[in-house]
Amino acid sequence: MDLPRLVAAVQANCDIADARHAREMTMCNYLLAMRELYRWERGMPLTQSLPQAELGSWIAQREARWNTLDEADFRPLPLDGGCDPFDNAAINALLAPRGLVYSGGIGRWGKPHFFLGELVRREPRHGLDVLVSDRELARDLFAPPAALRGGMVFLRLDALRRWLWEKTEVWGVKRAEGALQAALEGYGFPGNAAAALDRMAATEAESLILHEVGEARAEPLLGAAWREMLGSLPGRRAELLARAVRDNLADCLSTLPALIERGASPALHFYFANFEGVRRSLFPRLWSAYAAWRKSGDADVLIVACGDGQAHWQAAALRLLAAWRSNPAEAAGLFSDWLDEPGTLAL
Structure with a gap:
């Protein structure tokens, strides 16, 4: 298996999906998602401040790239002679023995989502095949932390941590009382974050x-x-x-x-x-x-x-x-x- 080629194919499909659908988001959600995608691409820690000028330039470049992709077709994955990018069962049968996990499917508002990550565990739960990933090698703009696709549950720990950290940051601005404060205090915030x-x-x-x-x-x-x-x-x-x-x-x-x-x-x-x-x-x-x-x-x-x-x-x-x-x-x-x-x- 040619891993760099596989990563490139999955990321290409992620970019095509974003080109078609990313700008359907509200402006606030779009900018938050773009910030997080930038942080992920650069491998930046969650606690590190983002360079605003560089971020703005990166967003402009990404949008220009999307303009060249919105009519493109999704690519088959370079596995076993070419796999349909939505055939999760066949793809994961090939990838799981190599410590990888993949998901491709349709989410809210008809937007396709793809990701490729490192498999950290796999377990049966109530007749479902649960695949848990950590470090992600390819992803699109919006990263749902979990999804059910054809009897398979994909749990993305990296996406989950990023979403949770965003929640803590939002709460930290005003520290409003309520359910979120009770949850964060129960987990030990604002101590050792x-x-x-x-x-x-x-x-x-x-x-x-x-x-x-x-x-x-x-x-x-x-x-x-x-x-x-x-x-x-x-x-x-x-x-x-x-x-x-x-x-x-x-x-x-x-x-x-x-x-x-x-x-x-x-x-x-x-x-x-x-x-x-x-x-x-x-x-x-x-x-x-x-x-x-x-x-x-x-x-x-x-x-x-x-x-x-x-x-x-x-x-x-x-x-x-x-x-x-x-x-x-x-x-x-x-x-x-x-x-x-x-x-x-x-x-």
């Missing part, structure tokens, strides 16, 4: 796996049509609603029950620090249960909310599916309306 980040990453890696397990458990409940629906919805608002409903179902099935059973208080606080936007507006009962748990320390209220959520979010997801099947052309508009006025879709 490096040690606290390691503890946090180890625990939150498990939370991510639990969420992907929940998504896998949701799949047979919703059927293959769910993925078809998700891939066919035009416009971001409809997809946002559908993903929020499924995420709430996955977390009620797996993430939250496991964290509650383990008494993982910092992880629970961090979960609720990120429980926001549509997921939270659809599930105010869970947020109220969290507030009650923080006040009393009694997790029963969270357990009951999760139990009720399992049935509710499965029914809500099936309701979305029924609406889509009934009239696919009008489903996106209906979902968008429900985003503003969820009515009985919320719990």
